[in-house]
Every structure is written in C-alpha cells, then in structure tokens.
Amino acid sequence: MRKKILITGGAGFIGLHLARRAAATCDVTLLDDFSRGRSDAELAALLGPVELVEHDLTTPVPDGLLADDFAEVYHLAAVVGVAESNDNPRRVLRTNLLTTVHLLDWFSGLTGATLCFASSSEAYAGSVEAGIASVPTGEDVPLMVPDLTVPRSSYGFSKISGELLCRTYARTHGFALRMVRFHNVYGPRMGYDHVIPQFIERLLSRVDPFEIHGADQTRAFCHVDDAVDAITALTALPTKEPLLVNVGNDQEEILIRDLALAVFDAMGRHPAVDVHPAPPLSPARRLPDLSRLRELTGYSPAVPLSEGLRRTCEWYAQNPRNPRDTAARGSGA
Secondary structure, eight states, X not given: OOEEEEEETXXXXXXXXXXXXXXXXXXXXXXXXSSSSXXXXXXXXXXXXXXXXXXXXXXXXXXXXXXXXXXXXXXXXXXXXXXXXXXXXXXXXXXXXXXXXXXXXXXXXXXXXXXXXXXXXXXXXXXXXXXXXXXXXXXXXXXXXXXXXXXXXXHHHHHHHHHHHHHHHHHHHOOEXXXXXXXXXXXXXXXXXXXXXXXXXXXXXXOSSEEEESTTOXXXXXXXXXXXXXXXXXXXXXXXXXXXXXXXXXXXXXXXHHXXXXXXXXXXXXXXXXXXXXXXXXXXXXOBOOHHHHHHHOOOOOSOHHHHHHHHHHHHHHSOOOTTSOOOOOSOO
C-alpha cells in the first residue's frame, strides 16, 4: 500500500522537488495558496497522480478539506528571503506563525502521522552574531534575537517560534516530530529571493559592474536534491522522539566573492566586480555541523557545487522570469 504524504507550500521550491521525488512511491497531496508558489508547467506535469488542494493556511483548515490518513506531513509553507524580511516583516511574522499554528491544530487530529517542520539556520544566526554559538554550528546552541529593531529579525524569530510551537504540540499530542534547519538550499526553480538566482538574473540582464554585498562572508550551499534526500530519510525514521537536525552541505564552504566568480564561469559572463558591505545582521560565516544528520541517516552530500550551479544556471537561462508569475519561494535561508 502506498504511503500518503502531504506537503504544505507544495507549489514552492523545495516542495515541488520533494513532490516530484515522492510521487514515484507515494500518494502525494500538495497544499498551497499560490501567494508565493508558482503555477507553471513543472507543477502541471505532476498533477493527476499528485493532488493539489488550494487553501490559505493563515486561516484554519476547514473540516473535510484534507484526508485524515496521511503518514507524513511536510510543513514547508512560509515566507522566506532576506528582502521579504527587510521589506515586509509583518507579513513574515504573520504568515509564518499563523500557518504553523493552523497546520498544527489540524495535524493534532491525525493518528500515527509524522510531522516534518522546515526551520532554518536563521534560528541561530543571532546566537552566532552574539558569540554564544560557534561555527560550524550544531543544533543544541542557545537561541536569541540580538536586535528586535532590525526587520530581518522577523524571519529568525518566526522559525524559533515555529520550533517551540511544534515541540509543544508534539509533547501535548504525542506525535512524531522532525524539525530540519535548512542551510542555504539552492537549485532550479527557487525564485529570486536568494543569492544564487539573484546573481544569475543580474548576469542574464548583463549588469556591469556587478555589485557583490558581503564578498568576504562565507556560506556552504546545499543542492535541493541533497536536501530532499535528507528530509525524507529523517522523516522515515521510526523513532517518535522529537528530532532537531541541521540539513545542508558542510564540505564546500565558499566566499561570496568566489561564489560570484563560480556563477560567472557557469554563465560564461565575467563583468567587473563592485564590492559593498554586507547588510545588517548578515552573518559573516555560516556552516552547519552535520554530525547528527550523518549519525541518524548516513547522509553525505551527493551534488558538488560546480554541478549544482551548472544545473541551476541552465534552468534559469531556459526559464526567464515572467512578470506575471509569482516567484516560487521555498524554505531555506
């Protein structure tokens, strides 16, 4: 009998990649309101075998809208992206908190299901900035929001709150819980709110000179295929103990300046570089400790950055932004 899974934010970035993978062996239902997800040919190609339910999770789930026999639920619906956090922190807070509360209220009525909640490395970014968490960063560091006056804090706070909500509901209702802190997940169809597609889009627009903010900062980027491998393996684990696990790539840490040059090479364009300071609260270094993920699942990133950038650049070159589209934005900071 095929396992039934639900993916909230299923028309978004990670959601669609997860759905495409899971559809081969599972009965998949996507939940999305298309305020951020993309209705495009890639989504259409999945529908039929994959069910799509449209609903805005900032309102409660109506009785009877969804089945009650899902084995796994992946809660990926969220507002993400530095630009969105800076420009519209109210929306980030309202959407991310309400969608999680309403999803949990509905999920608590299921029997025997496992919930996978998409958190983010932004949950501990303030702790690193304050010097109370080291890099590489594990899961069990203290969490803090260093400056509530900075709009960007809205996203990290929403993920800290989401983790607490999930833990509280899991303890009260006794369901299995996985919380995954995504670290710089990238790949085809990820929208335009993150550094790699922003670099690609500006190259496609032939911007010259090419601005780089925070060129001396470092990140380690995780291809979406590796992220999907990790979260499906974690969710399939039989333990009912709540698990908080970093998901990312700890093997290819790179300077943002060098990332830009790698994207230049992949796109075959090499404009002059114009370096600017990093925006407020942007961490100087982000690198996950993946010891727990490896211990639990045997995980090892399979897609090297050079190959992942090639695939991503190729997709964006073949799928230019349509101003009528809503960019697909999945979880991941």
